Structures are given as C-alpha cells and as structure tokens.
Amino acid sequence: MRDFHDRRSIVPPPSAANAARAALSELRRTPLLVLILFVPAVILLEQVSPEAHTLLFFLSVAAIVPLAALLSRATEAVAAKLGDTLGALLNATLGNLTELVISLAALHAGQHLLVKASIAGAIVTNTLFMLGGAFLVGGLKHHLQEFNRVSARFQASLLFLATIAILVPSLISEVDRVPAGTFSQQLSLGLSLLLIAVYGLGMLFSLKTHRELFASGGHVDEDEKPWPLAVGIVVLVGVTLFVAMVSEIFVGSVQVAAQRLGMTPAFVGFIVVALVGGAAEMTTAFSAARANRLDLSVGIALGSAAQIALFVAPVLVLVSYFVGPEPMSLQFWPGAVAMMLIATMAATLLSNGGRAAWYAGVMALAVYAIFGLTLFLLPPSA
Template structure:
C-alpha cells in the first residue's frame, strides 16, 4: 500500500483524486447543477485513469501484454456495461445502442490512432504482433456482419418482420458470444505462442506487486463506474450549455469519457514502446464490446428489460462501425507503425465526429436512430 501512496504523492496529476469525493458530495447536495457535475466528473476520471494505467502495466509485466491488455479491456468495459444495464432496465434501447456503437468506433479509431501517434512521436518506428491485431480485427468484422444482417431484415415491409428480427437477434447474440469465447480460447490457450509481445518494449522501472495491482484495478474500476454514472446523468444538460447535439454526446463524448481509463493505459504503453499492450487494449476492448457486451445486453433484455432488444442499428451507425473495422484491418496488417499512421486513423475518427457535430438538433430529429437514418441515406 505504501507504493500506492508514494505514487499518488509523487504525481501531481493524481492530486486530482480529491475531485472524486467532491463529485459524490456535489451529486447528493446539488443534483441539478449539471454543468458543475459534468466538469467535476471529467476531472475525477483523469487521475483514476492514471492509476488504472500504472496498475495495468504492472499486471502486464507479470502476465504479458496480451493478458494485460485483455484484463484492462475487460475492467474498462465494465463502465460501459453498468451504464448500458441502467439504460436497458429503463427501456432506453436507443441510448444502449448509441453507447455500444460509440464505444466500438472510439476504441477502434481514436484509441488506436492516438496510440500510434503518441508512440510514433517518441520512437521512429514501432513494431507489434500483427497476429493478435489480425484476430481482433477479424472478430470485429464478424460483429459488423452480425449488425448488418438485422438491419437488412428490418427493411422488409412485413408484419412478421419484428418477430423475425427478435428471433434473429437472439440467435446472433448467442453465436457472437460463442465466437468471442472461442477467440479467447485460441489466444490464451491453444495458440498463445503466436501472440507473444514484440521484443522492443522498454523495461518497466517499478512494477507494483501483482496483488496490489489487481486490487487497485478492481477498486479504481468501481470508482470509475460510479463517477461515470454521475457523468452520464449530467452530460445531456451540460451538452446543451456547450452547444453539443445529443447524437454527438452519445456517440463521441460519452464514449471518450467512458474509455478514459483504458486510453490512459494504451497511451502510456505506446510511449514506452509497448505497442502490443496498446493494440491489445484498443482492439480487444472494441471486439469485446461488439461480441460480448452487446450480445449479453440482448439476452438480458429478455430478463430485465420491458421488451426484448434487437441488434438492429441505424444504417449510418453500421456504416461507421464497418469503416472503423476496415481501417483497423488496413493499418495493422503490416505489424509496424509510425506517427503518420496514427494521424490517418485519427482523421477518419474526426470525420465521423465532425459529421455528428454539425447535424442539426431539431427536437425529435436529434434522436440517434433518426440521425442514423439520415446518415444512412447519404451515398457513402
């Protein structure tokens, strides 16, 4: 525990941990001060992300970058899962789908692109195990196919289309979960030798003991989930003050803040020439959301939701997920990276963000499903 306190004492960024209890006090005392709660929750996530980053690197030093990246992605996605379960119980399926799709695109493009850029600014070129990247990108492509088919079925003008869509979505959800489980078996058990990290990583100066690192991961993940709940409750009203549309907030802002902890670990790994850790977190998190979190939400909707949820996403959203997957497959094919690769990937993400930002907010037209329908009509 003394190592943890030393880390907090020596890092000015971690002094922002004082914002964590302030967020909870402010949320109970002034729950209507949405703009203040929004700013405080963002400030609280920053130091928590820093702690999660150091803990993840310590775990990866003991278990390897592949397992470390998977663990970080899993714990990081608990935030998205908690948020989605809350919305699922309330029957807000549009919010659930928007947060899921936004997290997939943000992790695939922003987190991966920024990792390439930050690592490339310090190192001339970087190498990573392309076998792992190829597998994660392939899993993402599988998920994209799973999203395309329900959208095609939903376009049928048939009275039984809704029943068919629900049955198909449930079957696809189970199939995607099985595919994700088999992917884990392949990477962690039967062919784990193919996914060894590239031998170019800098030596970790002072990794924490495994017990401290794991307990920190668990504790910080819980705090991030609690702070994220405050953030989600305040972000919509605060967004109006800052002039952001609901589509932009759901697809971009919520995804960025929800993935802040994972991003801190990915960016730190890239700067230390541990690009396998960064790629594993970015693509591993995206594929886990697409192949596990989203299908599990479909299954759970039959238990805790008011009605069953399907896997039909707006056409524009499906297009964005598909293009993000193709971009990831393209830039990770060589197993090498430089800063310009990160710039190109971030440009794709900024095109999406700019499109969502300039879309007009016209009452009900700001609904993400209607926004997706408008995007889907654009001849991309």
C-alpha cells in the same frame, strides 16, 4: 532531549511513509489520478443541487477518468497474480468495465440510444482514435515501427465478424421491411449468444492452442511493480462501486445537459463516453507507442474494440431482459453501422503490413474527426 522526542513524534510510521511514497509514485505514473478529487465533488453536488445538470455532467465526466485509470491498474494487478490464462481472461473480461457500468446505468434508465451510441462509439474510438493516436505519437519519435501483424489481423477479423452480426438486424429490418419488434429481439438474442461463444473460442485459440502466434515483446515494464493481490481486489471492488454511483449521476444529467450544450445523447455516447471510458487505456497505448512497444498499443486498441463488439454488446442485450423497461436489440441506426464498418476496414488496412509511421495515424484520426463532426452537426434521431 524533549526536542528530540518531539521530532520523533511527528515522523510518520514506516507503513504510512511507504504508503505515501507509493501514492506519489502512482501519481507520477498516472497523472490522470489528480482528477480523483472530482469524485466526492460530483457526489456532494448531486445531493446538494440535483438540478444543476450541466455542471453535474462535466464533473461526472471528469470523475470517471481517474476511476477508469484505477480500474485498469487494479485489473492488471489482480490479473498478474492469477497466471497467464486466468489473468488474461480477467483482463479481457474487466478491461472495459467502465463502459459496461455506464451502459448498465443507461440501460436501467431505458436510454437505449445512449447505450448503442456508446457501444458504437467505443468500437470506432478504439480502432481509429486510439490506434491512430498511437501510430502518430510513436511515429513522431521513431521513424518506423513494427508490430505483430498476425495478432492484429486476428483482432481485426473478430471485429469484422461482430460488425457483420450488428449489421444483419439493421439491414434485414430496412431492406425486407420485417416488423422490428419480436423478430429483432429474437435475432439479437440469438446473435448475442453466438458472439459470446465466438469470443470464448477466440480466447481459447489465442491464449491456449495457438498462443505462440501472438507472442510480443512483453506487456509489463520492468520498473513497474504490481500491487499486492489484496490491494488490487479491494481497489477493484471499491472503484467499481464509485463508477456505478458516478455513472448514475452522469446518465441522469446527460439528457438535459446535452440539450443545453446543443448535443444529443447519440453524440455524447459516441464521442464523450467513448473517450472518457477509454482514457486509461489510451494513456497506456500512447505511452507504449512512445516506448517503441507498438505491439502493446495495437493489442490494446484492437483487442478492446473486439471485446466490446463480441462481449460487452451481447452481454448488455442479455442483461436488458432483466434490467430496464424493455429488452434492447442489436439493431443500430444505419449511420452507426456504416461508421463501425468503415472503422473496421480502416483498422484492417492499417494493421495489414505490420509496420506503422506517423502519417498512418494522421489518416486514422482524420476519419475519426469526420465521424465526430458529422454526428455533432447532423445527429441521428432515436
């Protein structure tokens, strides 16, 4: 009888057992969550050895990846409980929260080059690396895949509009030799308000007045159960705080670490921050492509890029008037503008037909590799 009671005493209660099973299920669904161990490691290292910039840089990069995955999952869980319209609005607003928090930390530190590089890099990474990778991964399993080309054209058009808005301040200051100070800031402020308004009207168009044009095969797995609303909100708030902490460490170490590793903040922002911040979305896009749900992959890639260009970048310009040493403008260096334009045109061409095969992915990834190699070997000056 004593042995029986002893065995019963070590059996976890049902709630703990359910929580353990849920955690294991979530870990199997998102293997990137294993990297969550780097979060306390980088926070502890920053307290013990703040001068270890290179190690802090690598640990913070590894820590941001699982936090981004949790943010994405929590956002989906909260959005699923709010209905289609409010859920889609929340998903669109918080979909790039990781990149936004990292950029805010860099903005507070006055590293405008890193912020602009991360914005341009996120746009190019989503339109070339994520979209090309989805085409390649899906095409290797399926001979030919189809997707909603109306939705893809709409997102590509929004992206092209935002790229033009970014091109204008840089082009005017270069060609007309206009003083870059007050004019650039005033123009950037007006363009930011315009882009946010266009983004809001675009969401009204796609989610309300013409939503039938953007129908797809569905975005949720039947076997996947969303988290309870309370759990989603708690995780969303908690993980956002951790992302802010790790982002501060990342921004504080990136400059010294980049110099030691032979990189510049421009390369780190354009390539590293974009890949790390979009890791969770890339995992979802690639998995959807393998499952022959290319609508979801294309929507994530182009929708995220358009959201960064039309919403995240303008918001950062507005916030820079209250955070950081001086306001930030939308004036990018010519190389970044050229890369964003080329990436936008490539995405338009790739999504024009509504069909994809694996070699289309190879071409998009090749363009991305050209950009990455160019930035690494010949980075732009501040």
